[in-house]
Amino acid sequence: MIMTLNITFQALADPSRRKILEILKKKDMSVSEILKHFDITMPSLSHHLNILKQAGLVTFQRKGQELIYSLNLSVFEQTAKTLIKFFK
Amino acid sequence: MIMTLNITFQALADPSRRKILEILKKKDMSVSEILKHFDITMPSLSHHLNILKQAGLVTFQRKGQELIYSLNLSVFEQTAKTLIKFFK
DNA sequence: TAGATATTTAGACAACTATCTAAATTATAG
DNA sequence: CTATAATTTAGATAGTTGTCTAAATATCTA
Numbered sequence: 005m006i007m008t009l010n011i012t013f014q015a016l017a018d019p020s021r022r023k024i025l026e027i028l029k030k031k032d033m034s035v036s037e038i039l040k041h042f043d044i045t046m047p048s049l050s051h052h053l054n055i056l057k058q059a060g061l062v063t064f065q066r067k068g069q070e071l072i073y074s075l076n077l078s079v080f081e082q083t084a085k086t087l088i089k090f091f092k
Numbered sequence: 093m094i095m096t097l098n099i100t101f102q103a104l105a106d107p108s109r110r111k112i113l114e115i116l117k118k119k120d121m122s123v124s125e126i127l128k129h130f131d132i133t134m135p136s137l138s139h140h141l142n143i144l145k146q147a148g149l150v151t152f153q154r155k156g157q158e159l160i161y162s163l164n165l166s167v168f169e170q171t172a173k174t175l176i177k178f179f180k
Numbered sequence: 181t182a183g184a185t186a187t188t189t190a191g192a193c194a195a196c197t198a199t200c201t202a203a204a205t206t207a208t209a210g
Numbered sequence: 211c212t213a214t215a216a217t218t219t220a221g222a223t224a225g226t227t228g229t230c231t232a233a234a235t236a237t238c239t240a
Contacts, residue, residue, distance in 0.1 A: 010107055017105040018228085019098055035187060048229050050188055069186045069237045080175055087172040106198085123217060136199050138218055157207050157216045 008060075012083050015059035020044070021052050025061060025075060034070040096148075100171050103147035108132070109140050113149060113163060122158040 015021055020042065027033065027041050039049050053073060056062045061080070064073045103109055108130065115121065115129050127137050141161060144150045149168070152161045 009110070010105075013101055013105040013110075017098075017101040020228085022097070022101075036185095044228085045230060046187070047189080047231085051228070054188085066237085069184095071187065084172045084175040087168055087175065108198085124215095132198085133200060134217070135201085135219080139198070142218085154207085157214095159217065 009083070009086060011059045012061070012079065015055050015061055016083075018052070018055075021056055024049075024052060024056060028062065028073060028075045032072050032074040034067075034072055036070070038073065097171070097174060099147045100149070100167065103143050103149055104171075106140070106143075109144055112137075112140060112144060116150060116161060116163045120160050120162040122155075122160055124158070126161065 023041070024038060027038060035046065035049060035053065038053075039046060042049060053062065053064075057064070059079070061076055062073050063076050064071045066072075111129070112126060115126060123134065123137060123141065126141075127134060130137060141150065141152075145152070147167070149164055150161050151164050152159045154160075
């Protein structure tokens with residue numbers, strides 16, 4: 005759980021990644037769709053998505069040619085709870 | 093607040109810094125006292141303390157030659173609340 | 181199967197960061 | 211005031227990270 009916390013905070017530390025999460029909060033989206041909100045290349049976005057995936061903050065499922073990404077809210081909840089429990 | 097979140101997560105992303113916070117949870121401590129728990133040099137520790145200071149996660153007050161560092165719990169609480177509010 | 185579309189992987193590179201040693205600053209004690 | 215102790219600041223360096231271009235992989239459609 006400590007190790008997970010490490011990865012989670014590292015994932016959340018980047019503004020682009022937090023923006024991805026905000027965007028996905030509205031609805032599930034394909035990579036191309038997410039990309040429209042950014043001024044970076046597809047491989048860079050893919051890199052960020054990978055880090056978010058490793059942290060368990062997002063999941064995806066293939067739909068034809070597209071990969072549809074979704075938020076994994078339970079990890080946020082878990083992280084928030086850990087923060088609270090850890091320091092109170 | 094978004095900018096603050098940025099700095100906060102960045103501060104929390106480093107394991108050494110989270111360890112400092114854990115140590116300070118037990119009691120307020122001077123820099124030398126904190127250092128005993130680590131295998132890094134004093135300047136490195138000072139660097140980490142500086143980042144934690146900027147994030148508002150710790151505060152300090154001088155006591156003679158020593159600087160006594162303390163946790164600032166309210167920032168944790170705030171961060172946890174922001175996490176919860178933001179993603180639920 | 182060939183061509184088009186969506187995404188990832190590989191490899192390179194500049195910027196950032198954690199660490200170190202050495203020097204400077206701040207405060208106490210004699 | 212000088213020596214000592216505690217901490218920070220400065221400057222250098224190796225490792226990490228975010229970004230890019232180019233190439234590879236996976237899926238669909240004709």
